[in-house]
Amino acid sequence: MNVISTEIPDVLIIEPRVFGDERGFFFESFNEKVFLDKADNSVRFVQDNHSRSCRNVLRGLHYQIQQPQGKLVRAVVGTIYDVAVDIRRSSPTFGMWVGYELSAENKRQLWVPAGFAHGFLVLSDVAEVLxxxxxxxxxxxxxxxxxxxxxxxxxxxxxEPPILSTKDQAGSLLTAAEVFA
Known part of the structure; x- marks a missing residue:
């Protein structure tokens, strides 16, 4: 696995080594040792989520003010534009965002630590995100x-305007949002 730093040091891109031939491919999608060597070594994953969305659906920018969630995100079908926004007021990168294309083809993952708002836009006809x-x-x-x-x-x-849930249409501006210290 190749772990790549981003413009916000706590957000990481993870690229697997893919082994492919005429039969298909194989890759390690998660390796705790490699991940913990590069990310916060206290990270422990407790839940896996799977969403399916159609083109131009935008989900986000979501976070939990208590029980904050770090997220390791990947697209297993289609392509998304994945965004992380630093909402830790004491951080030197507060209010900054990074965005990257994640796809079934490039097999990249994005590590979005706790303390960040997260969202994605579907670029393909359909995308499934884990x-x-x-x-x-x-x-x-x-x-x-x-x-x-x-x-x-x-x-x-x-x-074009994205397709949003009612909840996402009612999101707050960062200046009015409850953020992390």
């Missing part, structure tokens, strides 16, 4: 920052 989390889903603590916050100015790769 992600491991470091804490359990707690809807009472879930918060959402609006996808098009002008202060964040996320460069979502779409020319």
């Amino acid at each position: 992600y491991k989390t470091t804490d359990y889903y707690a809807p009472q603590y879930e918060r959402c920052i609006v996808w098009n916050d002008p202060d964040l100015a996320i460069a979502w790769p779409t020319d």
Whole structure:
């Protein structure tokens, strides 16, 4: 596995070594030892999630203000644009975001630590996304920052308005959002 740093040091891209031939391919999608050598060595995954969405669906920007979740995200069908926003007020990268294309083809994963808002936009006809989390889903603590916050100015790769849930349409601006210390 190749672990690549991003513009926000705590967010990592993980690229597996893929072994392929005429029969198909094999790769190690997770190796705890390699992951913990590069990420916070106290990380423990407790839940796996699987979502399926159609083209132009945007999910996010989500986080849990209590029981914060670190997420290891990958697309197993299709392609997404995956975004992490640092919402740790004491961080030197507070309010910064990074975005990367994750696809079934490139097999990349994005490590989004606790303390970040997370979202993705589906670029293919359909995408299935798997992600491991470091804490359990707690809807009472879930918060959402609006996808098009002008202060964040996320460069979502779409020319048309995305398809949003009612919850995501009602997201807060970062300036009004409950964030981490």
